[in-house]
Amino acid sequence: MVSFFHRKKRAKESQTRSGGPEKKKEQLLEVSLAANVDHIRQKTGHSQDIVIRMLKLGSRGEMRAAVVYVKGMVDSQTIYDFILESMMTNPSLHDKLTPEEAVQLLTEEAISIGGLQRQQRWEEVFTSVMAGNALILVDGIAEALAASTQGGERRTIQESTTNVAVRGSKEAFTESNETNIAMIRRIINDENLWTESMKIGRVTKTDVSIMYLKGIAKEEIVEEVRSRLKRIDIDAILESGYIEQLIEDKTLTTFPTVFHTERPDAVAGNLLEGRVAIFVNGTPFVLVVPALFIQFFQSVEDYYARFDIATAIRFLRIFIFFISLIGPAVYIAATTFHQEMIPTELAIIVAAQRESVPFPAFVEAIIMEVTFEILREAGIRMPKAIGSTVSIVGALVIGQAAVQAGIVSPAMVIVVSITAIASFATPSYAVAISARLIRFLFMFSAATFGFYGMILAFIMLILHLCSLRSFGVPYMSPMAPLIPAEVGDTIFRKPLWAFKRRPNQLVSNNQVRQADDQKPHPPVKDQKGGGRDA
Incomplete structure (x- = not known):
């Protein structure tokens, strides 16, 4: 046993001296073209989409070469017009040239494609060819030329499907x-x-x-x-x-x-x-x-519209977020612990509806929330043609059937439905998912301690948000910590002519965005009723 540990220790020390077991020896290209082509075929498993075109250089054809590329990832027309034809018909390529001179001639004169690179290591070679470049190998030199020939089928620029805006650009990013x-x-x-x-x-x-x-x-x-x-x-x-x-x-x-x-x-x-x-x-x-947290409630069209309209819409988004966060929790707390806060007529109606429901409000809310989450996920994952139909019809049928069966009350169906719609109205899908998860925490707090539990959960949520940072910048800034000069672009949106400086926490020196006097000046009427500029 002792000798085993001694052997293991000596092996570990030898690996440390030699650079470790994972340190690989750099593999360089061979001088022989046949050896290089054979190595490419072996490393790629003789894949059918790896095209290796053997050819002879120049009009006389005394020097051998090969062009290697991946089918479907290159622009085939570029390879035919600017690589193959130039290599096979260029009269300057003849047998009196050395392989080094031939590669130099290909780089400087024969191939008219930008981005030519000379590579000697196999790791660089395979990275280039898998990225959509064409490799040029010449017999007699341990180098490869990588030509920029990326192409193939790509999705064209289309309209955004997730960040929809009424006003603004209709272009969206692609996969390139x-x-x-x-x-x-x-x-x-x-x-x-x-x-x-x-x-x-x-x-x-x-x-x-x-x-x-x-x-x-x-x-x-x-x-x-x-x-x-x-x-x-x-x-x-x-x-x-x-x-x-x-x-x-x-x-x-x-x-x-x-x-x-x-x-x-x-x-x-x-x-x-x-x-x-x-x-x-x-x-x-x-x-x-x-x-920043407030950034997820803003839209690009807020800056394309007037400041008063944009401010009203932002207030509406914050209100919608709170509905999606605490909607069912408020109903649970009010019906379970704080019935005196409900108007008498409404309390009588809600009590009459819940008379035949065998579950408490918390269990009732959990059933409906889980049901709506299932329908929402089903609508997303199903084919586009029937996904929306399944979610809408499923919600109507299941909601109506649950009410008639006495499992849930009509008031709970209304509350959960409004909450679900509010979660869809949140501009950022990532924040909407967060609200969907935290909603269950508020429901549990409301079922345990009523509004006092909700207030405690809300305090914990604020403390958690204030503790977050994004690349060193406080997540709740400029509200916590409070930066009065930057509050004008949070829930409020000040007029565009008032955006004089960039956010101080993000900008180094160039903070000025516009000149001082950018406020519109309407023409001033003279005494005769005419108009003149101010």
Whole structure:
């Protein structure tokens, strides 16, 4: 037994000296074209979508080469017109050239495609070809040329389906990072709009890009975003939700601390306020950090409408959120502990309705809430053509049948229905889900201690929200801590001409957004009744 532990210790020490068991030796390309092509076929399992086109360089054809690409991920016409034809018909490629000279000639003259890179390591080669690039291998040189030929079928730019707005742009992000970044650049035509790209995921090698306005976004926040992304070591990134869960400040919360949207104008507006956008290839949802609680109740069209209309709508959204949060809990507390707070006529009607119901109000509410959650989930998961029909008809039939069977009272059906509609009216789906979960906590508190329990639960909720941070920024700011200069863009929305400065917590130095005198000045009438400018 002792000798076994000694052997294990010596093996561990030898691994430490040699760099560890997981340290791989760098594999370089071979000089032989046949060996390189054979290695590609073996590593890809002779997959049918890996195209290897063997050819001879120049019009005489004395030098052998190969073009490797993945079918469906490249622009085939580009490969035919700018790679294959140039390599096979260029008279400058002849047998007197060395392989190094041939590669140099291909790079400088023969191939007219941007983004040519010379690669020597197999890891770089496979990463390039799987990303949609075409590889050019020449016999006699241990290098490969990677040409930018990404293409294939992609979804076109369409209207947003989740962040719907009456007024504003109808464009939404797609699954392509290049297209999404270009859409932002069309809105913000400034050289200070910087992007940084990296690959995350040992298997998927997903393209992830961050975008920010240099000189506006705080460098501390940008560096924090950069460091959190670089710390991620995972096998796959399939959607931006993976990134969101791996970079958020606190995981033990139902509230989102990372904002996501599929609207380019919303991302552009947040970038102008000093935030950082994170693009993940393969998803139309872009992440924006830092995120504030009040941000999830705002819409892009709030800034396209008059300030009084936008303020009224924001008040309505906050009221809707509270209904979706405490609607059933108020009914439970009032009917169980505080009947004196209900008007006498209404109390008599509610008592008459609940006379035949065998369950207390809490159990009655739980039954209806769980039923509505099942119907809601069924409506989402079922095919689009029948999903809405099933949810609406199911709610009407089940609600009516439950009332007639005496399982629930009509008042409870009305309360739960209003609560469900209110949860749909919340602008952010992530916050709506949080309200749906916390609603059960308020229902339990109301069934236990009445309104006193609800007040206690509400205090705990406020304390929890005040403890959250998003990339170092307090989640409830600018209300907690109170920043009077920034309260004008929270529940209220001050006039557009009053947005003189950017949020102090997000911006480094460039805080001024507009000139001082931007308030509209109507023409002043002269004594004769004519009009003249003020």
